[in-house]
Amino acid sequence: MIKITDLHKTFNAGTANEVYSLRGVSLEIAEGEFVTVIGTNGSGKSTLLNAVAGTFLPDSGRVEIAGVDVTRQWDFQRAKLISRVFQNPFAGTAPDMTIAENLHLAYLRGKPKYPKTELKTSRRGKYRDEIGQLEMQLEDRMDNVIGTLSGGQRQALTLLMAVINPPQVLLLDEHTAALDPKSAAQVIRLTKKFIERGRLTSLMVTHSMSQALELGTRTIMMNKGRIIDDISKAEKQRLTTNDLLDKFAELRKTERLTDEMLEELRRDYI
Amino acid sequence: MELWIGALNLGFLYAFMTMGVFITFRIHDFPDITVDGSFVLGAAVAGVLLVHGVNPITSLLVAFLAGAASGMITAVIHNRLNVNGLLAGIIVMTGLYSINLHIMGRSNIPLINQVTLMSYIDRVNPGLTPEIWMCLTLGGATILFGLIMAWFFKTNLGLAMRMTGNNPIMAAATGVNVDRMKILGVALANGLTGLSGGLVAQYQGFADIGMGIGTVVIGLAAVIIGESVLRMRSIYAKVFSAIVGSLIFRLMIAVALAVGMDPTDLKLLTAAFVLLTLAASKATAGKKAFKTALSHFWSKSAWNGRKVSVAVCLVLVLTVAGWGYKRYHGSPAAGPNKLYKIGVVQLLDNPLLNMTRDGFLAEMKKMGYESGKNCVMLEENAHGDMSTVNNVLDKFKQQQVDLIFPVSTACTQAAISKFKDRPVVFAGVASPFIIGAGQSDTDHLPNVTGVYGGAPAQKMMDIVHRFKSGQFKIGTIWDPSQANSVFNVGQLQDIVKGDSDVTFIGTTVTNSAEVSQAATSLVHKGLDVFTLVPDNIVYSAFESVLKAARSKNIPIFISDVERLTDGAFCAIGYDYTSVGNQAAHLVDRIIKGEKPQDIPFEKNKKLTFGFNLDTAKELGLTIPPDLLAQANVIVDRKAEATAKAGHPTAAAPTSTPSSGQAASALPPAADKVTPAADKPPEKRLVVFIFSETPPIMDTRKGVLEELTTSGVLKKYNISVDDKSAQAEFYLAQSIASDIMRLNYDYVITLSTPALQIMAQANKRIPHIFGGVTDPYRMGIAKTPEDHLPNITGVATMHPVSATIKAIREILPQAKIIGTVWNPSEATAEACTYAARDAVKQYGFQLVETNISQVNDIAEALNALVRKKVDALFTSGDNSINLAVDFVGKIMKQHKIPYFTTIPTDAGRGAALLSIGADYVEVGRETARQAILVITGQDPKNVPIKNYVPEKMVVNAALAREYGLTIPDSILRQAAEVRR
Numbered sequence A: 001m002i003k004i005t006d007l008h009k010t011f012n013a014g015t016a017n018e019v020y021s022l023r024g025v026s027l028e029i030a031e032g033e034f035v036t037v038i039g040t041n042g043s044g045k046s047t048l049l050n051a052v053a054g055t056f057l058p059d060s061g062r063v064e065i066a067g068v069d070v071t072r073q074w075d076f077q078r079a080k081l082i083s084r085v086f087q088n089p090f091a092g093t094a095p096d097m098t099i100a101e102n103l104h105l106a107y108l109r110g111k112p113k114y115p116k117t118e119l120k121t122s123r124r125g126k127y128r129d130e131i132g133q134l135e136m137q138l139e140d141r142m143d144n145v146i147g148t149l150s151g152g153q154r155q156a157l158t159l160l161m162a163v164i165n166p167p168q169v170l171l172l173d174e175h176t177a178a179l180d181p182k183s184a185a186q187v188i189r190l191t192k193k194f195i196e197r198g199r200l201t202s203l204m205v206t207h208s209m210s211q212a213l214e215l216g217t218r219t220i221m222m223n224k225g226r227i228i229d230d231i232s233k234a235e236k237q238r239l240t241t242n243d244l245l246d247k248f249a250e251l252r253k254t255e256r257l258t259d260e261m262l263e264e265l266r267r268d269y270i
Numbered sequence B: 001m002e003l004w005i006g007a008l009n010l011g012f013l014y015a016f017m018t019m020g021v022f023i024t025f026r027i028h029d030f031p032d033i034t035v036d037g038s039f040v041l042g043a044a045v046a047g048v049l050l051v052h053g054v055n056p057i058t059s060l061l062v063a064f065l066a067g068a069a070s071g072m073i074t075a076v077i078h079n080r081l082n083v084n085g086l087l088a089g090i091i092v093m094t095g096l097y098s099i100n101l102h103i104m105g106r107s108n109i110p111l112i113n114q115v116t117l118m119s120y121i122d123r124v125n126p127g128l129t130p131e132i133w134m135c136l137t138l139g140g141a142t143i144l145f146g147l148i149m150a151w152f153f154k155t156n157l158g159l160a161m162r163m164t165g166n167n168p169i170m171a172a173a174t175g176v177n178v179d180r181m182k183i184l185g186v187a188l189a190n191g192l193t194g195l196s197g198g199l200v201a202q203y204q205g206f207a208d209i210g211m212g213i214g215t216v217v218i219g220l221a222a223v224i225i226g227e228s229v230l231r232m233r234s235i236y237a238k239v240f241s242a243i244v245g246s247l248i249f250r251l252m253i254a255v256a257l258a259v260g261m262d263p264t265d266l267k268l269l270t271a272a273f274v275l276l277t278l279a280a281s282k283a284t285a286g287k288k289a290f291k292t293a294l295s296h297f298w299s300k301s302a303w304n305g306r307k308v309s310v311a312v313c314l315v316l317v318l319t320v321a322g323w324g325y326k327r328y329h330g331s332p333a334a335g336p337n338k339l340y341k342i343g344v345v346q347l348l349d350n351p352l353l354n355m356t357r358d359g360f361l362a363e364m365k366k367m368g369y370e371s372g373k374n375c376v377m378l379e380e381n382a383h384g385d386m387s388t389v390n391n392v393l394d395k396f397k398q399q400q401v402d403l404i405f406p407v408s409t410a411c412t413q414a415a416i417s418k419f420k421d422r423p424v425v426f427a428g429v430a431s432p433f434i435i436g437a438g439q440s441d442t443d444h445l446p447n448v449t450g451v452y453g454g455a456p457a458q459k460m461m462d463i464v465h466r467f468k469s470g471q472f473k474i475g476t477i478w479d480p481s482q483a484n485s486v487f488n489v490g491q492l493q494d495i496v497k498g499d500s501d502v503t504f505i506g507t508t509v510t511n512s513a514e515v516s517q518a519a520t521s522l523v524h525k526g527l528d529v530f531t532l533v534p535d536n537i538v539y540s541a542f543e544s545v546l547k548a549a550r551s552k553n554i555p556i557f558i559s560d561v562e563r564l565t566d567g568a569f570c571a572i573g574y575d576y577t578s579v580g581n582q583a584a585h586l587v588d589r590i591i592k593g594e595k596p597q598d599i600p601f602e603k604n605k606k607l608t609f610g611f612n613l614d615t616a617k618e619l620g621l622t623i624p625p626d627l628l629a630q631a632n633v634i635v636d637r638k639a640e641a642t643a644k645a646g647h648p649t650a651a652a653p654t655s656t657p658s659s660g661q662a663a664s665a666l667p668p669a670a671d672k673v674t675p676a677a678d679k680p681p682e683k684r685l686v687v688f689i690f691s692e693t694p695p696i697m698d699t700r701k702g703v704l705e706e707l708t709t710s711g712v713l714k715k716y717n718i719s720v721d722d723k724s725a726q727a728e729f730y731l732a733q734s735i736a737s738d739i740m741r742l743n744y745d746y747v748i749t750l751s752t753p754a755l756q757i758m759a760q761a762n763k764r765i766p767h768i769f770g771g772v773t774d775p776y777r778m779g780i781a782k783t784p785e786d787h788l789p790n791i792t793g794v795a796t797m798h799p800v801s802a803t804i805k806a807i808r809e810i811l812p813q814a815k816i817i818g819t820v821w822n823p824s825e826a827t828a829e830a831c832t833y834a835a836r837d838a839v840k841q842y843g844f845q846l847v848e849t850n851i852s853q854v855n856d857i858a859e860a861l862n863a864l865v866r867k868k869v870d871a872l873f874t875s876g877d878n879s880i881n882l883a884v885d886f887v888g889k890i891m892k893q894h895k896i897p898y899f900t901t902i903p904t905d906a907g908r909g910a911a912l913l914s915i916g917a918d919y920v921e922v923g924r925e926t927a928r929q930a931i932l933v934i935t936g937q938d939p940k941n942v943p944i945k946n947y948v949p950e951k952m953v954v955n956a957a958l959a960r961e962y963g964l965t966i967p968d969s970i971l972r973q974a975a976e977v978r979r
């Protein structure tokens, strides 16, 4: 379903703030796979998801979704195929519009928007049923603006909005990181439910080792703009969170070593 | 009623713009300044189309599209070039200014004779009061539009647009092309603004380049006010809050006007109002956040917020209205007998417009119209805001004003399109024909008449030709957005076209900061003469032109006489005060029953014409004597000094109107005195003095004494008025014209300038002068018998020779006499010539120093002291006369005896000895000349009297201080000895 080939991206090229964020990432994800992504801060996880969503154009490489080369497409053009949930609960909804209006626009994702009124009683009934699945008693507040909801409620709603019109690819970027543990657990439960129900091809970034191991059919690990490990479902069942943490510790060591070596080299030369 | 209905109408029309601002500001979250330009764009497009006979509805559609296109450009600049939205708006707005001017072809398109939407609406009136019908239809249309807008924001597209503004990342994630949506939104907003501009232009009857200034601010204020009143989250409420805000904003202005608040304070009131509503909504927002937790309180708190702001609005409106009611109804204007009401409106505070207005008011007063007594004079000033003019006119309608007096083109245009049922008398308009007030002086709108005229371009060019020969270039600078300037420049260009020797070069400016550059560029293009037509911007930045002109010794010809003192070389223009006077007479005729229809438009009658002699000297230009003689204003720095010593400029002429002079024929004014049967019909005499210097005051005293004691006043039933120009040439000018207008029977002028100015203005009224040194040099007379037919008087040379003789007697050893004089003063010159002859006769050497103003005196005296003069002699110089005490003091410090030809100088201690004319005596003699005329002699046959009643005053106290002995021969002659 997703095929990424040798993707490179450098931000702010040629300036003091230059960051080489993706250094040749290749990844193939089959239809229905649920991939969790882990990695240190700044390793390029979000950048990878943004590359798939089309937030920016890569320097080189290719992105294919459902057999279509979308490398040169704008984000709003790819919206037909992809839906996303962001880390920030405020980013996924329009705060001054009502729940119904937000859901309706989510439902229209990737479709042309004509000046005609479709948000009528029959459709509202459908949205009401969908909201009921969240089990958050939001179905009676369909006409409240989103701005009046709590972060957990919002994020659950964003999730619902992402799947209300089932996408080819679902991108989740640490979508529970900003929530309190109780809400986080609830949103994770919903995530699992929606993905399984729709058999959605998903990419989910997380910082929780246990989540990474528990959820999904496959886990990839990123470091310094590269995928350094790809753990299959079978392998995941053998690993514990401690094993994963060890892997990180190892990485840190090598990094430190490199720093020391650099220092030495510098000293030799000066 | 009209005031409120008119305010509602404007509110509805502006509501389209407000809805546009709502879209950019509230939906797209940026204040779009483009609306300042697209508002005018809509007006311009609609105006031009209407003039070409296009259907008003179509014209509005095109106005919408044009506005939308301008909005699109802003959005594209903002998106594609990544320019900040505010900046993009400023860029497009700035560019639109030129584009709008191009579309209109000039700064103003009159629509008064066009079929507009308003005439359509009028046509289908089922029989209601026109204003109310207009209000209903406009209100209906606006509300319908609001409903459509609200519906739009509920459609899929509208929802997507709202999401784009609310959360662009989210919008992109749901497949919305954010850039395109922004373009659509900003285009829609500016389309509505263009539509609004087109509507307002049709409503007020013209499109004007200046009508868009501050649109965005009005829009934002209206949106914010509306939101705080209708505090609901539904999109219907939001759209309608923009309409309600627009209405409240206009009503606020109406209230302020009804109260009689100065429109200057309107902006401040708006700011306070917006701030207050913002503060009110902030306060409730805070409460809201607190209460969301207790969610059942939420709905109540929203209501509280709304209540607070509704209360704020109500209280404000009611207090102001209540106060207004009291003031309005408590004013004497609303007495039981309905008084004639005159509404005076001007667009802005500008010295020239003010002169016209004041000229009008003064003249009205002179004719016996007194506000509050026999008429009501309502004065309003829109302070540069075109839409306020409309409010003012509505207010006039409401107050049932009987006659409108608009000053300036823009006000006139608004007035003639608003009033068809009552007289409009305009002034300060360059051409009433270009604004559709008429086709010719006699064929014009039935309810309109007035006084018009541009700068006298032909006359100015004629004078320019007297100073430049061969091929030369003239140039001017103007603001293309001022209708009057454009008209005047057009006139000038037309004249130059037919003149093969002259090339015209010009530059336009949009603000005063650009004038300097414009002037410099003209100078670099090899300009020979600046010919500046009246233009508010250029005249206010005159210094910049002057600087550029001085760099290459280029003379400036200008229409505004006041600029002469600032360094213009020649001024020729219409007298703005007299324009007001003239208009007052038209108003008078209308009040007395004439129909405006039968009163032809009048051209400005009076010219002011003058030179600056200092500038002439700097430029090395000699002014031909015949031109100089025609000039009624001559400026040199001496005059400036004189003016400083006197009253500030533009003071109203002092006059004491006599009982019968104001031929008041107002309906209620029945106080006209019927002359007693045994008395001859009353005659009026005026004594006109230029300045209040001691000799002139003495002369005046003599005149009045002699006139009274001779009994001639009683016998011939003559009333005497007194006028002083307070050493002010402009004032003297208007006094002279006033004397002519009031048609006095006799004029007595005292002092040379008064004689000169009066003689220029008056060729018929018998005129007797006194206190004049040499009338022969001034072209009044060739000999005592051969003089201008209506003028005679008394010539009093200063006894220069006698004074010099006295110096010899008192100081037998003295060799050098010093003198100080101003070469630009005719009298001083004559006296100095006489002194040069006299010193030879008595064996002195004369050392002269020149001054050009009072401030130079100290230095001149020091120079003389250094040259070791034995005595100082001054005579006939006005600057010295003003500073004689100062001169005396300096001389005392250096123990130099000081001699003058004005007896009072020694009398008050400044001089050691003075031999001069006894000016009281001169006055008596002048009166005797006048009596000859009053008793029936033709002035032509009364020869001018050369009369010097010598009077010597000796300051013996000072002589003692200096250790001088005054010979007995002298003491015996002295009329007065100061001990």
Ligand SMILES: Nc1ncnc2c1ncn2[C@@H]1O[C@H](COP(=O)(O)OP(=O)(O)OP(=O)(O)O)[C@@H](O)[C@H]1O
Residues within 6 Å of the ligand: A011, A012, A019, A020, A021, A039, A040, A041, A042, A043, A044, A045, A046, A047, A048
């Ligand atoms: N739009 C951007 N402009 C400049 N630099 C960027 C941009 N997006 C990402 N980066 C940089 O690329 C690098 C990778 O960032 P990325 O957000 O992908 O990391 P991450 O793995 O998601 O980290 P985290 O776990 O903290 O979310 C970082 O150094 C970041 O600063």
Ligand SMILES: [Mg+2]
Residues within 6 Å of the ligand: A045, A046, A047, A173
């Ligand atoms: Mg990240």
